[in-house]
Amino acid sequence: MKKYSQQEKLLNFGISFLALGAFPLVWFLSQAILFRELTDLISRNMLVVIGLLVGSSFVFLLFSGMERIIKLAPIERRDSLEAKMFAGPSLFMIFLFLFYPAIRTIYLSFKDRYGTSFVGFENYLWSFNDTEMLVTIRNQIIWLVFVVFFTLFFGLIVGWLTDRLNKGEAFFKSIVFMPMAISAVGASAIFKFIYEYRPPPLTQIGILNGIRVSTGEQCYNNRVIDGVVKGYDDASCNRAVGWLQQRDLSNFQIGQSLESASWLDNILVNLPLNTVLLLVIMIWAYTGFAAVVFSAGIKAIPADIMEAGQIDGASELKIFVSIVIPYIKSTIIVVGTYMVITVLKAFDIVYVTTRGDLETNLLAVKMLDEFSKYRNIGRSSTVAVLIFICVIPIIIGNTYREKENSSL
Amino acid sequence: MKKSIFGLLVILSMIAVACGGGSLEGEEVFITGALVGNDAAGFQENFDSFTEETGIIVSFQGSDNFEQEIQIQMESGDTPDIALFPQPGGVVDAAQRGYLISLEDLGVDMDEYRASFSSYIVGLGEVDGAHYGGAHAFNLKSIVWYQPAEFEARGYSVPATWDEMIALADQIVAEGMNPFCFGMESEGASGWLATDWMEDIMLRTGEGTVTYDKWVSHEIPFNDPVVKNAATLLSQIMHTDGYVVGGTDAIVSTYFGNAQDPMFVKDANGNPGCFMHRQASFITSFWPDEVQSQAGVETTVFPFPAMDDGLPKAALGAGDMFAVYSDSDAVKEVVNYMLSPTFFEAAAQRPDNSRIYGHVDFDSSLYSKDITRTLADAITGALAENAFRFDASDLMPPEVGGGSFWKEMMNLAVNGPGYIDEALDNIEKSWP
Numbered sequence: 001m002k003k004y005s006q007q008e009k010l011l012n013f014g015i016s017f018l019a020l021g022a023f024p025l026v027w028f029l030s031q032a033i034l035f036r037e038l039t040d041l042i043s044r045n046m047l048v049v050i051g052l053l054v055g056s057s058f059v060f061l062l063f064s065g066m067e068r069i070i071k072l073a074p075i076e077r078r079d080s081l082e083a084k085m086f087a088g089p090s091l092f093m094i095f096l097f098l099f100y101p102a103i104r105t106i107y108l109s110f111k112d113r114y115g116t117s118f119v120g121f122e123n124y125l126w127s128f129n130d131t132e133m134l135v136t137i138r139n140q141i142i143w144l145v146f147v148v149f150f151t152l153f154f155g156l157i158v159g160w161l162t163d164r165l166n167k168g169e170a171f172f173k174s175i176v177f178m179p180m181a182i183s184a185v186g187a188s189a190i191f192k193f194i195y196e197y198r199p200p201p202l203t204q205i206g207i208l209n210g211i212r213v214s215t216g217e218q219c220y221n222n223r224v225i226d227g228v229v230k231g232y233d234d235a236s237c238n239r240a241v242g243w244l245q246q247r248d249l250s251n252f253q254i255g256q257s258l259e260s261a262s263w264l265d266n267i268l269v270n271l272p273l274n275t276v277l278l279l280v281i282m283i284w285a286y287t288g289f290a291a292v293v294f295s296a297g298i299k300a301i302p303a304d305i306m307e308a309g310q311i312d313g314a315s316e317l318k319i320f321v322s323i324v325i326p327y328i329k330s331t332i333i334v335v336g337t338y339m340v341i342t343v344l345k346a347f348d349i350v351y352v353t354t355r356g357d358l359e360t361n362l363l364a365v366k367m368l369d370e371f372s373k374y375r376n377i378g379r380s381s382t383v384a385v386l387i388f389i390c391v392i393p394i395i396i397g398n399t400y401r402e403k404e405n406s407s408l
Numbered sequence: 409m410k411k412s413i414f415g416l417l418v419i420l421s422m423i424a425v426a427c428g429g430g431s432l433e434g435e436e437v438f439i440t441g442a443l444v445g446n447d448a449a450g451f452q453e454n455f456d457s458f459t460e461e462t463g464i465i466v467s468f469q470g471s472d473n474f475e476q477e478i479q480i481q482m483e484s485g486d487t488p489d490i491a492l493f494p495q496p497g498g499v500v501d502a503a504q505r506g507y508l509i510s511l512e513d514l515g516v517d518m519d520e521y522r523a524s525f526s527s528y529i530v531g532l533g534e535v536d537g538a539h540y541g542g543a544h545a546f547n548l549k550s551i552v553w554y555q556p557a558e559f560e561a562r563g564y565s566v567p568a569t570w571d572e573m574i575a576l577a578d579q580i581v582a583e584g585m586n587p588f589c590f591g592m593e594s595e596g597a598s599g600w601l602a603t604d605w606m607e608d609i610m611l612r613t614g615e616g617t618v619t620y621d622k623w624v625s626h627e628i629p630f631n632d633p634v635v636k637n638a639a640t641l642l643s644q645i646m647h648t649d650g651y652v653v654g655g656t657d658a659i660v661s662t663y664f665g666n667a668q669d670p671m672f673v674k675d676a677n678g679n680p681g682c683f684m685h686r687q688a689s690f691i692t693s694f695w696p697d698e699v700q701s702q703a704g705v706e707t708t709v710f711p712f713p714a715m716d717d718g719l720p721k722a723a724l725g726a727g728d729m730f731a732v733y734s735d736s737d738a739v740k741e742v743v744n745y746m747l748s749p750t751f752f753e754a755a756a757q758r759p760d761n762s763r764i765y766g767h768v769d770f771d772s773s774l775y776s777k778d779i780t781r782t783l784a785d786a787i788t789g790a791l792a793e794n795a796f797r798f799d800a801s802d803l804m805p806p807e808v809g810g811g812s813f814w815k816e817m818m819n820l821a822v823n824g825p826g827y828i829d830e831a832l833d834n835i836e837k838s839w840p
Contacts, residue, residue, distance in 0.1 A: 114505060132815070197661040199591060199654035201675045231675055240654070242661020245593070247822070251657075355596025358660065358818055372476035373596070374806045375501055 012077055019069040019081060020088050027062055062089075102388070109381035113374075123382035133383075136361040142272065143279050143346060143362065148339045150283045152332060155290025160320060162291070163298045173295060177288035184285060188352035191281045195243035195353075201231050209240040244354050246273040274360050281349050286342070290335050297328035330401075337398050344390050363387050433463030435738035441492030441728065442474035446693075447763065450755030451492075457754070458745050464738045482507050487733040490742065495802035496532040496541050497809060499731040503533070503540040509732045510538035514740050521747055524767050526791045532798055533729055542747060545755075545763035546727035548783045549604050549688040549799065550611075551709040553668060558680055570612070570715040573684075574644070577651055580683060586653035588645060589670055589682035591662025592818070599814030601664055602642060602821065603801040604724065605686060609638040611722035611797055612715035620722075624800045630808075630836035631829070639832060643825040653682045659821045665694030671707070672699050686712065688726070689783045692762050704779025711786070723790035726799035727766070756780075766791070805840050812838035 031054065038047060063085070070081045112119050127133045158176050162169045179187060196206030203222040204210045214221040219237035220230035232238075241251065248270045301324065309319045325332070347364035354360045356369065363383055370380035443451050448470035455466040469488075471477055475498065481487050482502060493499050502508050511533075512518060518539065522530050525543040533541020559566065564580075567573035577587035592601035610620050614634040622628045623635060645651055652659055653670050668691060670681025685691075692703040699707060714721065732743060745751055752765035756774045764775075764784045768791065775781045790796035801809035816831040823831075 197657065198666065199589070199658035199662050199670050199681065201653075201673055201681050202666075202669055229676065233675060239657065242593075242657045245657070245660045245822075355598075357593070357596065357598045357815075358822070368476070369596075372479050373810050375479065376807075 008074070012073065015069060015073045015077075016081060016084070019066045020084055023065055023069060024062060024089070027065060031058060105381045105384050105388075108377055109385045111378045111381075113376040113378055115377040119378065123378045126379060127382050127386060132361070133366070135359045136356075136363055136366045139272070139275050139359070139361060140344070140363050142275055143282070143343050144340060146276070147279050147282050147286070147343050147346075148336055151286045151290050151339050152336055154283065154287040155294050155335065156325075156332075158287065158291035159294030159298055160324060163295055164316075173288075173292060176291050179285045180288050182285070184282075184348035185352050187281055187285050188349045191277075191284075192244075192353050195277060197240055197242040197245075200240065201233060204232075204240050206243075208243060212238045213240050243277055244274045244360070245358050247359050249273060272359060274354065274358060278349055278353060278360060281353075282343070282346060286339065290339070293331060293335050294328060297331040298324060301327045333401065337394055340394055341391055344387055431463065432738045432741060434465065435463070435736070436465045436467065437490065437738050437742045438488045439466060439468045439490040439492060439730075439742075440474060440478065440488040441468065441470055441730075442472070442494045443468075443470040443492065443728075444472055445470075446758065446760040447755075450758045450761055450763075453754040453758070454751055455742075455745075457750075458742075462741055464741055466742055478502075489734045489736075489739050490730050490732055492544060492728050492730045493541075494728055495726070496729045496798065497802050497804075497806060499533050499541040499729050500535055501806070502731055503535040503538075507733065508540045509735050510540050511542065511732070511743070512538055514732055514735060514743060516542075516740070516743060516747065524747065524749065524769060526768075526794065526796070528794060528796065529766060529791070529798075532803070533731070540731055541729040542731070542743060543766050544728040544730055544746070545752065546725045546766050546787055547689045547762070547764060548787050549724040549726060550608050550712040550722065550786075551686070551689065551783070552712055553671070553685045553687060553691070553707055553709050554683060555671065555680065555707050557706065558683060564683070566710045567713050570641070570713045573713045577648075577684075581648075581650040585679050586650055586670075586682050587684055588652045589668050589685040590646065590652040590659050591664050591667025592659060592821070593661055593663045595663075597810070597814060598660070599817040600801060601667075601687070602646070602817035603809075603813050604688070604799065605642045605645065606635075606638050606817075607797075607800045608686070608712045608724050609641050609715065610635070610800070611724055612712075612719060613637060613641075616716070616719035617722060617795060617797055620797055620800065624803050626804075626839055630839065631832040636828060636832060639820070639828045640825070643820065643828055646821055647825050656821055660818055665691070668695065672696060689764065689780070690762055692779070693760070704777060704782070708779065709783070720793055720795045721790070722795045722797060723786055724797055724799065725787060726802055727763075768792070807838055807840050808835060 034054075035047075035051070038050065042050075066085050067082070070078055070085060073081055108115050109123055110118055110120060127137075158173075162173050162176075165172065182190075193205070194207050196204075197209055198204055198206075201222070204213050210221050213219060213232040214223075216232075216234070216237045218230075218234040219232045221232060223230050232240075250269060305323055305327075306319060309323050314322070345364055346362055347368075350356055350360055350362050350365045351368075356362070356365050361369075363386060367380050367383040367387070370376045370383060441448075441451070448468060451470075452466075452468045455468075459465055474491075475494070478487075478491055478493075478498070482505070487507065491502075493502075499508070503510070511521070518530070521539075521543075529543045530539055530541075533539050554566070558564075562583075564576055565572075567576050580587040590601070592599055594600060607620070610623060611617060613619070614637075619628065619634050623630075623632075628634065646656070646659055654662070658667075664687070668682075668685045668687065671683070671685060672695070673681055675681070689709075692700055695703070695707075711721070712724075730743075730746065732739060747767070749767045749769035749771070752767070752770060753774055755761055755763065756765065756770075757776055759776045761776055762780055764780060764787055766787065768788055770784075770788075772781050772784045772788075775784060787796060801813050803809065804813065812835045816835050820827050820831045
């Protein structure tokens with residue numbers, strides 16, 4: 001490595017300071033001040049036009065300006081300076097929009113409801129003692145276990161089965177994949193209609209209740225037969241059920257027959273039906289995604305391994321368990337990781353359907369509730385930190401796995 | 409010399425004030441709030457004549473998500489000039505955190521404000537002796553909707569007391585029908601209908617408004633015998649077999665806007681699904697279109713029945729309250745206009761309006777619908793007698809009024825009368 005003289009060092013420092021510090025700062029500030037002044041001077045429409053022109057050239061001029069300054073540096077230093085030039089702005093942005101808010105959230109989680117005075121670990125104690133928080137954490141665990149497991153399970157099955165198809169593979173895969181194209185809010189709205197409840201004697205427009213109230217001899221969902229509206233008020237008919245309000249199975253025959261029996265029955269009877277019905281939405285929405293990724297993984301398995309298995313007389317199931325799954329193990333882990341993070345962030349489904357009523361809340365919704373409904377910044381930040389803490393091990397695990405893979 | 413400079417400065421500043429204060433032409437005042445759709449359009453229309461007169465441009469932006477947005481705006485310092493909170497609790501909270509300018513500081517004539525809206529309403533926005541909340545439109549909650557034709561056909565008379573209502577309900581059940589519609593699902597606010605019932609009962613039992621005020625300010629605990637009595641009476645409505653059409657499932661699962669629909673549907677025997685529905689005046693806008701036009705005629709109201717002869721006729725209501733974030737002459741003009749008797753004229757005349765302006769001098773003949781006029785007279789009458797009370801859950805701390813109170817009412821509906829004590833204890837424990 002070349003030794004630099006004091007003077008050269010000073011020059012280098014000056015150039016890096018100019019190129020990566022002073023120039024972007026002055027450039028950014030000048031733009032900010034320009035627009036602040038313009039807002040009051042000219043009309044909104046003009047402002048938009050100027051904003052488009054100046055704004056789109058902003059980055060271009062920023063980089064060309066920085067490059068011009070870097071050109072002043074000795075040639076052997078330019079490479080490293082240019083690398084810094086490109087990495088710098090994104091690092092700055094990551095710090096500004098990711099690290100700074102994260103650190104501030106952690107800081108706020110130790111403060112009171114207005115974020116003014118310190119309360120120590122009180123918010124954390126609250127989050128593990130408050131009954132509502134405990135239910136929320138329970139729901140989050142149920143979601144994690146069920147959604148991740150069933151998405152992987154159904155995804156694998158669909159991915160494997162469509163791969164075995166002689167024709168129509170693309171068609172079936174795209175049907176299963178289609179829910180991914182619908183936003184979570186849209187999917188929730190669809191399922192909200194499926195679970196819809198109307199008080200009697202109104203017509204049940206939700207399909208589940210529609211089927212329920214029209215099973216039976218004299219039971220019709222307000223169908224008109226020979227000019228007479230036939231309802232479901234006969235004693236033999238099933239009652240309509242508010243599906244998303246059922247915290248357990250005690251309202252159903254199966255629940256009643258299980259009551260006060262063994263511990264397994266006890267768990268079944270306490271199955272939080274509404275939470276399960278909500279997480280079905282997410283499984284429905286993400287199975288297609290998992291299936292498509294798995295199917296790509298399965299396609300990459302060399303045909304000779306599969307054929308070798310078949311020649312050795314392995315059954316389809318044996319091939320699936322002993323060849324396919326080990327071969328796409330890393331794909332399964334990637335999809336699983338993605339699903340875990342998605343479930344931890346899950347927000348829209350609960351927000352659109354029940355807003356957390358009757359023990360269906362999730363951490364992300366609880367975080368917002370604490371902020372805007374109960375106006376408690378400290379607790380809201382605490383819930384955010386809890387979600388963050390849950391994600392950390394997964395991120396770390398994923399990074400290590402990547403390292404292992406690349407070292408192979 | 410010094411004196412003359414001082415004098416010059418005084419003169420100069422007076423000129424500046426005179427020039428600056430002379431005309432507010434073109435000044436802009438920005439208001440946000442939770443009103444959307446027709447209500448928002450009506451609110452904006454209220455300012456048409458004002459803008460013509462003063463030249464102050466008032467623009468209103470309503471949002472479904474107002475309550476979250478205003479929190480974020482306050483945190484980031486990007487507040488509107490005036491915000492129209494759906495509940496006084498939001499105003500009080502913002503004032504305590506020091507974001508608001510009090511009406512006194514703005515220069516509003518408080519005596520006049522008190523005289524035109526009652527000191528009870530003015531007191532709702534009070535923090536440390538200063539007043540921050542400006543009264544706006546209200547709705548009346550102490551009413552029960554029913555269809556007179558159905559009552560007449562069966563020889564039922566409108567119940568004037570609670571006991572008469574229970575007797576009528578028993579009669580309806582004995583005749584194989586269901587007396588009440590009751591649905592309180594409300595997307596994150598589920599349970600408020602039951603809290604309204606509790607409040608109406610609280611206003612009519614014990615010492616009436618006195619107990620009610622103590623209850624709101626937590627001078628009596630939430631598991632006090634008076635409150636327990638109210639919860640027991642509510643549970644009687646919710647849990648007596650056959651009282652509510654659809655039973656517990658209907659109570660917790662029916663969206664409050666659809667709760668009255670069974671009343672408008674006849675079964676095979678020509679009977680409606682229910683006969684009585686206790687719900688606020690704004691419910692009409694949730695009805696099916698063909699029923700909505702008949703509000704006040706086909707479907708109308710009787711006052712929530714009295715429970716104790718010794719108490720005055722109380723009225724429960726709720727409504728918006730506005731708060732001021734910036735101090736300027738234009739804002740002051742707007743605030744004074746919003747508290748004047750002419751403010752609500754444009755909105756009141758809209759055919760879709762069901763909101764009631766609280767000003768005592770407001771000309772109630774302007775309301776587009778007869779039913780609105782009747783309800784408005786009930787509100788102003790109760791205000792004059794100091795028997796009007798604001799929705800308690802809106803006045804309690806948000807952990808209770810928007811949290812445990814709602815939540816435990818849902819739990820009470822599901823768990824049955826045996827849960828009353830536990831529900832009240834839980835709410836009491838959650839009081840901060």
